[in-house]
Amino acid sequence: MTTDKKPPSSSSLRGRMKKVRVKTGKKRTVSSARWLERQLNDPYVKQAQESGYRARSVFKILEIDDKVKAMKPGAIVVDLGSTPGSWTQVAVERVKSLASKGRVIATDILPMEPIPGSEFLQMDFTANDAVEKLLTLLDGKKADVVLSDMAANTTGQRSVDHINTVYLVELAWDFARQVLDKDGVFIAKVFQGGTEKNLLGQFKKAFTAVKHMKPAASRKESPELYVVCTGFKGESDSEG
Template identity: 50%
Template sequence: MSSRKPPSSSGRSKGGGVSAPTVARDLTVKVRTARRRSNSSTQWLQRQLNDPYVQEAKRRGLRSRAAFKIMELDDRFHLLRPGLRVVDLGAAPGGWTQVVVERTRLLDGGRGCVVGIDILPWEGVAGAHCLTHDFTADDAPDLLKTALNGPADLVLSDMAAPTTGHRKTDHLRVMALAEMAWDFAESVLAPGGAFCCKVFQGGTEGALLARMKQLCESVRHAKPASSRAESPEVYVIAQGFRGRPDGEEDL
């Protein structure tokens, strides 16, 4: 059994959203290896069935355990509040988008805007503009800006390329997506805006980190408790966007 604390089923954040579930784990469920199921598939299924964040996400009607990651990051860095305009990159299946809509209170008549995009088909989230499109396509930035219809206060990216099992290759793929996400953020963030993006352990690459520090008041890394211990993912959070230097063009 992991020493990581399971989520707590009670408590709300200062931003009005629900925080992550400290209920005890249920009894461990063991999965027998089926004739047509590989050992790796069986191990994955057993991990899912015994993951308290998976269980709590299902109980709350959240689409993924990843929803607790953005809850934790928001509780720590105060990223979300009513009325914000937010872009969610790599949004499928919609767990982060659900949390953003709730904490910006869009369904309570809030004036903000939430736009999510993913290359995978995903079901729309009430209150958000949900796009099924490849963010790396040339027309993606314009599609997002049209849906946003104004500057963004926050750009989120939980994008990840399919893993190969080769740590260096996977790191390079994730960092390529992070660089694209940041380039987009530079073109759309309002002054004072924020950026939160998945990277891999080892942190953000030097050139990208230097650029963020140049254009933002603070840049920090964090690993939410709900991120699996064996996962190399961490998040970079850049806040207090100052804007691009004069003379630099947008995307």
Template identity: 50%
Template sequence: MPVSSKKLRSNRAWIERHINDPYVKRSRQEGYRARSVYKLLELDEKEHLLKPGLTVVDLGSAPGSWTQVVREKLADPAGGVRGRIIAMDILPMEPIDGVHFLQGDFREQSVADQLSEILNGDKVDVVLSDMAPNLSGIAAADAARSLLLNELALEFCEEHLAPKGVFVTKAFQGSGYSQYVEALKRVFKKVAAKKPAASRDTSAEVYLVSRELKPKKQ
């Protein structure tokens, strides 16, 4: 099927914008794997999410830019890792020293078993999720796929996050967004929406920072 001229123009515009993006240029200069790294760096600077000694899980970690930040923040003076870093994705990811990478769907038993082995009965201090679906261009379908990933990440937190833990997830303002925020508020004591400078102005994405699990009702 031939590609429409409109789609070709759209692709060319995206490529041109990407090449000229200051965050893309900066990420290459500074050795990060993606421009999204600056979103987490700003969130961490303002929200104080990461420090040595924590157990951190990065959901949807590939290509690994957020994991790179976590590795830097949990580094000890000798260059090792103080704490535990677990990166998870269905896609492959280039290794990062000191990081446990689990490839596969975190709902799969084999992946869950590997995670349990690493955690050894401990809870997670910080869960990060920059997960996004493969976009189809159909707004309603993309919103639904994104919302499903958000819901799965929340379920992961309910199972693995420590009572005083923090959950950071990307969400898109639109259909289902307000309902998801309400779902977070039922589970967490504090929920705040943040828009880092590296998020494009044209993007509907925000990052929801949720803290402290509410006690489960008996």
């Protein structure tokens, strides 16, 4: 679980560490050495571990939610693509679900170690019955926030990766528009220059504000961005 230690701001993390070098060898390929070196030299990895968070991506949601203040005490949050669970940890803390206010429902195709204060469903979100299972868990209640950090495994082929990612965002949005309460917030990982045009048009129609954010913890070389949609107008206004 998380400690009481507050994670430092993203900007204060840059430029603090001494660089560690990792050698390649019989048991370590060049790419695995490079990965390890990047992990060891990454201040976000170190700080996430020290603060008791499960992944460096925690700093992305902290930065985004500090700006939009979506996860308020008592809120209902659905976290799509939650494993290993750092966004779920933040959601539990912010909605105070352990103090029986608020609810956090997390789901991933991979297993996730339990996080007290959250409920977890292991399933493929692209499966036909995925939405139904989440609706059953919600038991007729609306959600205040839908998060999607889902990322399809990259194939190395940009066009294929693009299609796979857009598909996951479309599915997340299709779910979000069914469950979001009025004024609800939808935050999703998108790639390659922002949200696909047709989807972006739908978001602009359905929410009062839509913007793209690249949190400081998102690696510069990664095409990843987040679309942050606030002020859901209601299901009937989101068709199209």
